[in-house]
Structure formats: structure tokens, C-alpha cells
Amino acid sequence: MVEGSRLTHGLRKIIGTISGPAIFKVEEGAIQRYAQAIDDPNPVFNDIEYAQNSQHGRLICPPGFTGWPVKGEHPVINIISAITRADASLRLVDGGVEYEFLHHIGAGDILIAIAKVIDITERETKAGKSLFINVGTTFTNQNSAVVLNVISTFIGL
Secondary structure (H helix, E strand, O other), X not given: OOXXXXXXXXXXXXXXXXXXXXXXXXXXXXXXHHHHHOOOOOHHHHOHHHHHOOXXXXXXXXXXXXXXXXXXXXXXXXXXXXXXXXXXXXXXXXXXXXXXXXXXXXXXOEEEEEEEEEEEEEEEEOOEEEEXXXXXXXXXXXXXXXXXXXXXXXXXX
């Protein structure tokens, strides 16, 4: 560890850590509730009959919604727990999310999510030395197609 660095040996060991697989189930009602919660009136997210007659043939998820874990937690939660175990003094804040949408996710899909710590870097910020932790999550559907890649950035203060 560099003098005064926040990137400890314990945190370096977390790079490459994998969490999952976690199974997510995508249900019509959950899609509709999510669309309502984000105030998106698009009928392919809200109207079952309309969606069935659309090119998708079913309700599809608004961008960013992946259903709910069937059992247990989202794998990113497990990664966050590992990070805080490695450095209990670290306060994590949301640094943003990047999505790569590859296929529509819709009602009836069963997704498998696996998360991985991609990297941890240290930068000087207005708040002082801060850590930038990138966690990648891949969602694969029941047909073995990767449907979504997500990179979540957490800032450690």
C-alpha cells in the first residue's frame, strides 16, 4: 500500500471476486408496478393486451428492470458486503450505473445474474483520496443469451 493510500491489501484482494449466480424471475405484475413507479406510461410495459399484440408478444421490462431475485440477494449486495468487510471504515456512495442492453427482457423470463469486481482505483477528489470500485453484472436468460451487462460504480470515501 502506498503511504496514505486508501487502497489496502485487503481491498486489492477483492478485485476479481465473483458473486452469484442469483436467479431472477420476471413477472407481469412486477413489470407493471415498476413502470408505474417510474411513471412510464409506455403500453408495452403496462398493458398486457397491447403488449401481446406488439412485436414482443408480451410485456417487456422498462430499461434497468430485471425482475426480482427468487431466493437470496442481488449479487452486487454480496460484493458490497465483501468490500465493507475488507475495510469497515469505508463509506460507499453510488457513483452511477452504465447499461448495455443486448436483448429485451420480458414477462416469463428467468435470468441468471453474476457480479464481479472489475477494478478498484484510487483518485484524489474534492473529498480527498477516494476509491472508485467498478462492479460488472451479467444477466443471462433462460435461453443462455446474455441480455444485459451492467457496470455499477461505487465511490469509497
